[in-house]
Amino acid sequence: MNTVLNLDSLRSCLEGILPAGLATCAPDGTPNVTYVSQLMYVDPEHVALSFQFFNKTRENILANPHATVLMMDPDTAARYRLSIRYLRTETAGPLFERMKATLAGIASHTGMAGVFRLRGADIYRVLAIEAVPGHSLPPPVARAPLLPALRRSVDALAGCRSLEHLIDTLAQCLERHFGITHQMLLMADATRQRLYIVASRGYASSGAGAEIPYGVGVIGVAAREQTPIRIIFPAAEYAYSRAIREQLEGGELADRLEASIPLPGLPDPSSQLAVPVRAGDRLMAVLYVESDQQYRFDYDMEDALVALCAMLGPCMCALQFEALDDDGTPATPARPPPDAAAPPLRVRYFAQDGSIFLDDTYLIKGVAGSILWALLQDHEALGRCEFSKRELRLDPRLRLPEVADNLDARLILLSRRLADREADLRIEKAGRGRIRLALARPVSLIAGGVQAA
Amino acid sequence: MTSPTVLTPALADFVTSHLSIHLAASDDRGIATLVRGLGCRRDPTTASRLRMLVAAPQAEPVLRALATNGRIAVVFSEPESHRTVQLKGHDAHRVERDPDDTALLAPYINTMVSRLATVGTPEAFVRALLHCPTEALCIVRFTPDEVFGQTPGPQAGQRLATGSALP
The missing domain is CATH 2.30.110.10 (Electron Transport, Fmn-binding Protein; Chain A)
Incomplete structure (x- = not known):
């Protein structure tokens, strides 16, 4: 050649x-x-x-x-x-x-x-x-080179000492160094063949906890096939607003549309790119970026983000375990005890799918829901507010997978979802691999019952 | 094999309406090659023939293959609608360019600028793509003896009976 x-x-x-x-x-x-x-x-x-x-x-x-x-x-x-x-x-x-x-x-x-x-x-x-041979136009003005952006991002990620720090640093790097304003990071749950949003930027709501099944839309296909998927024009059949709803409406989950967290995202993106984040053969997450501008992400941008995610995956994997002992972040000061005279927050839990409703409004489901329920049970029975991640990992009530449990990612998700909801119930850091349950008012725990949704 | 009726008035009107054009030829080793066309008009002396404009430096491998066997395939597509036909012939060869051929290039390019503007292609791009100095312009003449509908879809590629409606 x-x-x-x-x-x-x-x-x-x-x-x-x-x-x-x-x-x-x-x-x-x-x-x-x-x-x-x-x-x-x-x-x-x-x-x-x-x-x-x-x-x-x-x-x-x-x-x-x-x-x-x-x-x-x-x-x-x-x-x-x-x-x-x-x-x-x-x-x-x-x-x-x-x-x-x-x-x-x-x-x-x-x-x-x-x-x-x-x-x-x-x-x-x-x-x-x-x-x-023939006439041609001069090449377009070159945009800012991507290699320096990649190098600065890789350097920043290498300095992260906790999963949460890593996730936030990634979002900052994409914004500052690559000029990407709409982005989501979704963690993979291989057991359930679904992805859940752990962080996003550029949307009215973070959508933390919103789920996408493997195989649905750009993100789901990137996860299922473990390959980057890039579209440089609007493509209605890959738009999430439509794809997810159609899948849910046609399937067994049709009655559960209300019990889900709305997906953030542009209604009709003109460019989309989803990049799988892997550690070895294992899918850790999918990074998704989108834009209202056509051809916003070209082959070179795909290369840069694939290279960035090739570094992100092993970092994520390593930090999930290292963070058990010391995540390097200071403890949040303990809050005063809840106002005993305030009306209790009703927390309803459905063991079947781990879903939790706060005052009859859906919060979250799955492992994150089971974690919150276990913390609240121990708080009610034993008066505990602080928990170590190590004990949570061993707690059979959480039904964590034996390998690749993603406990840290689920705690981040839970904490962000509670913050998004501005709930009178928060999960905070308590230093050195510990978390704290912070309650602004008493809680009343209700197990089971007929699904409210 | 050559049928004088293949090039019906409707078909001739369509292929000479300044469409996007590609010409292909195949050499004696079975390797096909192609070049962009720069216009098409009916041969003034033989109404069943078409005269295709190409830029000689770009068309060099195509002209070489045509010189050995005369087999040609030409696809015409209307950019705004994707209506497409392919014509084939067995007698293609290079002929002398005449002033009417040369005069066709500017209106061809102008129409293509308008057509491609409707699909968002900038004028400067179209003019660069279709630019050809007069001295480089050359003419391939052939008699279409087969026509195929090639508008995208499951029917694409089907031979059209003589005189049938265009796709």
């Missing part, structure tokens, strides 16, 4: 902003030419073409794998011919899902929503790249 021209430097041609042409040849020598809905970068030596319809192109490449693509740079109009050779078709998995999401954006952008349906991702090896 040409050493100067390479796919890595031509990735903007492979964003699907402008259609490419594809020429193939039948066994009898007859040429065929079509427009390609989507030409996607796979790696420096491979591209993928969307396979949507059974047609002459399909017939030709199965019989004669050689083809030529004519693509253009969406900024400069420079044109390139790629000599390619068909290798295989993928109909499931990370690459297929990335292409499907990208195609959904292209379909909306070109008025083809409902027409384009991805049957497969056709993988081709790039044999040669030729610059086609």
Whole structure:
């Protein structure tokens, strides 16, 4: 392959902003030419073409794998011919899902929503790249380089001594160094195949505790396939307002819509990027960023955030355990005892799904709900307010998974959710791996009963 | 094989209405290549033939393949509607450019600027994409003998019977 021209430097041609042409040849020598809905970068030596319809192109490449693509740079109009050779078709998995999401954006952008349906991702090896002679425009003014932003962010994350500090630092770095104003971090719950928001920025409400099932929307697909998903145009079928509601309405959870925390997020984002955060093979979280601006996140931005998340995952994993003994943050001063004369806060708990309602209003469910219930039970029975994370980890009432329990993440979530609700009940740090239950008024605990929602 | 009726008036009107064009040819090793077209008009002497404008430096591999076997495929697409047809022929070859060919380039580019503006493509981009000095402009003439509907959708790629409605 040409050493100067390479796919890595031509990735903007492979964003699907402008259609490419594809020429193939039948066994009898007859040429065929079509427009390609989507030409996607796979790696420096491979591209993928969307396979949507059974047609002459399909017939030709199965019989004669050689083809030529004519693509253009969406900024400069420079044109390139790629000599390619068909290798295989993928109909499931990370690459297929990335292409499907990208195609959904292209379909909306070109008025083809409902027409384009991805049957497969056709993988081709790039044999040669030729610059086609002709006029072109000067390249656009370069934006601020991403490597310094990445380096500053990596340095900042490396200095974090607790999971909460890490999560907050990540959000700050994305905002300050990458100029990303709408973002969420969702922790993975592999047992329940769901993600829950632990932190967000740029929305009216934090949405802490709001859940997304694996496989739903950009974030859920990134989690299920453990691959980044990026869409540079509005794509209605991946918008959460719609995707989640449709899934819930059609499923067994239809009656539980009220008992959920609303998802934050832009109603119709023009650009979306979800990046899985992994430690080894294990999915820890998904970072999601979005924008009202089209093509806000390009391949380079995806690279930068993937690299950042490659560092974030192992940090998260390490800090979840180190934080048990000393999370490096000072204790919050103890509050005065609750006003005994105030009307009690009614806390209702449903063991079936760990859901908790405060004065009949839904708070949270799952492990975070079970944690809060256990703390309140001990407070009522034993008068305790302070607890060590170590004892919580061993408490069978919490039903934590034996490995990868995410206790610290769940405590952060619980504490933020209570703060979002401005509840008369808070979870605070009590120093050296300890937490404190802070009550502004007495509580009345009610176990079980008919689901209020 | 050549049918004089393939290029019906409706089809000729469509393909000469200044659409987005790509021409492909295949060499004798079975390798197809392609180039962007810069306009299309009916041949004034033979109504069943089309004259395609291309930039010679860009079209070099296509012209080379056409010189060996004359097999051509040309796709025409209306950017605003995605209405698309593909024509094929067996007798394509390079012919001398005449003044009417040269005169076609400017209106072709101007119409493409307007068409692509409706899908948000800036004028400067379209002019750079379609720029061709007169001396580089060359003409490929061919007789379409097959036509295929290629508007995106499950019907894309189907051969259209002579005289049938365009997709």
